[in-house]
Amino acid sequence: KKPFNFKIPGIFEAVLNLRELGLSDLGTQQVVKSVLPWLSPQEMSRPLCVQTVWRTSHLSTHSFFHNKYVFIQSRGFKTLRTKTRRLNSAFNRQVESEGITPSFMKGFLTRDKGVEAENIDGLLKDKNIPIGQQESFKRGFAEGFLKAQTLTQRSQDSVRRTRLILLVLLVVGLYGISKTPFISVRFRTTSGLDSAVDPVQMKNVTFEHVKGVEEAKNELQEVVEFLKNPQKFTALGGKLPKGVLLIGPPGTGKTLLARAVAGEADVPFYYASGSEFDEMFVGVGASRIRNLFREAKSNAPCVIFIDELDSVGGKRIESPMHPYSRQTINQLLAEMDGFKPNEGVIIIGATNFPEALDNALIRPGRFDMQVTVPKPDVKGRTEILKWYLKKIKVDPAIDASIIARGTVGFSGADLENLVNQAALKAAVDEKDMVTLKELEFAKDKILMGPERRSAEIDKKNKQITAFHESGHAIVAYYTKDAMPINKATIMPRGPSLGHVSMLPENDRWSETRAQLLAQMDVSMGGRVAEEIIFGQENITTGASSDFDSATKIAKMMVTRFGMCEKLGVMTYKDLTAQSPETQAAVEHEVRVLLKDSYDRATALLKSHAKEHKNLAEALLMYETLDAKEIQLVLEGKTLETR
Structure with missing residues (x-):
């Protein structure tokens, strides 16, 4: 029951507790034969470092002692049982101090050691260089050493130059950051604040x-x-x-x-x-x-x-x-x-x-x-036009007030642009001075857009456009409170195929009910002309903008100007806030005004059918007519050939 001591010479010395092993009833010889396999004297005399088939096995041994004390777990898919490794590792293993450097870092930090030799002769001896080749070896070694010295010097010079360039770039970059806005608040909070504001x-x-x-x-x-x-x-x-x-x-x-x-x-x-x-x-x-x-x-x-x-x-x-x-x-x-x-x-x-x-x-x-500072009136526009016309070569016969009357709503900047556009047009046409024609061209370009002479319009559409624009002109000419006509054209400009422009005698600071109704009648003239000449089935979409203008005027008369007898002088700025009955009443009055205007335009064009036809034919022939030419046509006179 006491611990059993036994010694195998040359192998190991061990103390076994038979009770722990479950062998307390066995004798000494039985224990040795049962626990340890038999070792021949030849095997016991061999060095421990020499492995044998017996000492290395990938299978579990028949002895419990070998499984517990001799088996060594090895990395991989199998376990390795080796007596030599057991003896070296289990009993005689010495712990190596790694210091503060982990083992996986040693490969990165350890450099390859060169040949340890104090001189060239020692190197020749260590390398076992034959005597006949030693002189060539020394010469080659010297040449390699000199070349290495040269390369090292070049490398050091290159490193110095690179460092100098990087230093200069760093200084320049920091200076640029300090002088550049929107880069760093640390260097500059803003740009221009540290410099004087020049008056x-x-x-x-x-x-x-x-x-x-x-x-x-x-x-x-x-x-x-x-x-x-x-x-x-x-x-x-x-x-x-x-x-x-x-x-x-x-x-x-x-x-x-x-x-x-x-x-x-x-x-x-x-x-x-x-x-x-x-x-x-x-x-x-x-x-x-x-x-x-x-x-x-x-x-x-x-x-x-x-x-x-x-x-x-x-x-x-x-x-x-x-x-x-x-x-x-x-x-x-x-x-x-x-x-x-x-x-x-x-x-x-x-x-x-x-x-x-x-x-x-x-x-x-x-x-x-x-x-x-409002937009200038006709007097102010005349002064502005005269001021800018002085700066260009212009026809002395030009009356600036005529251009001023046709530029209602123009600001000073708009008038300057008009004069400049006229000068450019005269230069393109190779003229010596700017005439009224170039000024009118520039005004139309600003108001209606550039001419679209390249637009291919068929004969039928040209005819419809001519009668449409003639309808506007006829109603404007024969309506008492309408604005005077300035020009009628069927030249496409911008989104429109034709246009009739008006020329008020003076700026209108306010408008009467008769003047508003006259504007509505003129707007209706285009659609009425299409319906009379070409029939109800052949009316076009060209009157959409005319209806927008007429509807806007009628709605303002009812809801803002108090020009409706049924609804009185009450204003209705927000119709959505009114009752359904009030909204219906407003819409009814607007429809009545529009229908009455359409009927007046129809009656007027039917009563001047001959003048309407003559004016449309003149537009088809001349494309653009001014106020004097329109008057001559409506009076039945013949125009001069252009």
Whole structure:
């Protein structure tokens, strides 16, 4: 029952507990024979490192002792039982210290060791070089060494050059980042804020260059007087408004007026667009406003002009898309409040949408002076046309007032474009000067689009278009309150196949009921002419735009102008908010007006059928007729051959 000690010379020494093995009833010899296979003296005398068939097996042994103490698990699909490995690993294995370097890293960190030799002779001896080849070996070794030295020197020079180039590129890149906007907030918060805002002297722009807005010039004259002679106002204790807001549609001359104010007063002019203050970085707009006003104060007296003010001074709202949008307008308000009385800095803002401005911006003490800059009337258009016609070679016989009468609704920019288009047309036609023909051509091109001479229109459609346009002209000519005719043409322009233009004698600031009904009758003339000449089944879609115009006029007469006896003078801006009965009544009255207009046009064209036919034939022959030629045709006279 005591532990059993036994020793096999040359193999191992072990202590076995027979009770643990279940062999407590066996004797010593039985234990040895049962537990260990018999070893021959030859096998026991062999070194342990030599493997035998007995020592290496991939099968389980018949002995429990071998299975427990001699089997060694090996990586792979089989287990390896080896007596030698058991003895070396189980009893005599020494733990190797890996230090701080993991085993899988040793292959990457360990370099191949070269031949350890102190000199060339030792190397020859280690390599066993024959005596006859030793001299060649030494020569080759020396040449290789020199070549390696040269390559090493070249490699080192290349590395130095590469490092120098990379260093230069890094410095240049950092400098570029510091000077480039929208790259890094760390280097620059915005662009242009660290440089001075350069003012412009407007000595060549005065009120003489501004035409067609006399009322606006008169209102801005007091601003000019203040900038010229501020003591005149301060002596009486008066204060000029800090800001002047110019309100008007595009192209009416708001920017030109602001420049003229600075030019008349001979003071520096600072120009800024509202969109320039809106950037992607937080605080950019506020910083630019601070910089602009700081420069202006240092150069007072001066004029600051902010174009498109609604883009920077819009109403402040809570927007998740622009959570910092308030900062810019708040800074603008603070800068305007920071002006001292009569400091000499005038802020002029321009906008097309005054309703979009923040109320705090247009209150008294900021932009408290508002000047409306409307589109010019016929007198203003005449002055503008004369101003621009002076800059080109033009026929002295041209009457600018005729062109002005036919350009209702044109702004100053539109009139400048008209004169320029006429000059281009004259140059294309190789003419020495611009005549009325080129001006009319440019006006039609702007109003109706370019001519489509390449459009292939068959004879039937040309005939329908001629009678259609003649119907408009006949109704306009014989209706008392209609506008005078300017031109009739069947030349395709833009989306239309023909057109009849009117030429009012003066601008109409308001229109009578008779004038509105006359406009409806003229619109109906085209469709009525088609129905009379070609029949109900052959009417075309060419009258769609005419019906749009007539319906719009009729609806405005009923719902806005109070020109309906049945519904009275009540207005109906939003018909969807009215009762179904009211909506039906409005539609009925509109239909009545349209039907009456159609009937009047029908009666008029039937009573002037001969004139209608003559005018249509003249259009087919000449393609375009002016007012005098239309009058001659309707009077039965013959036109001159072109």
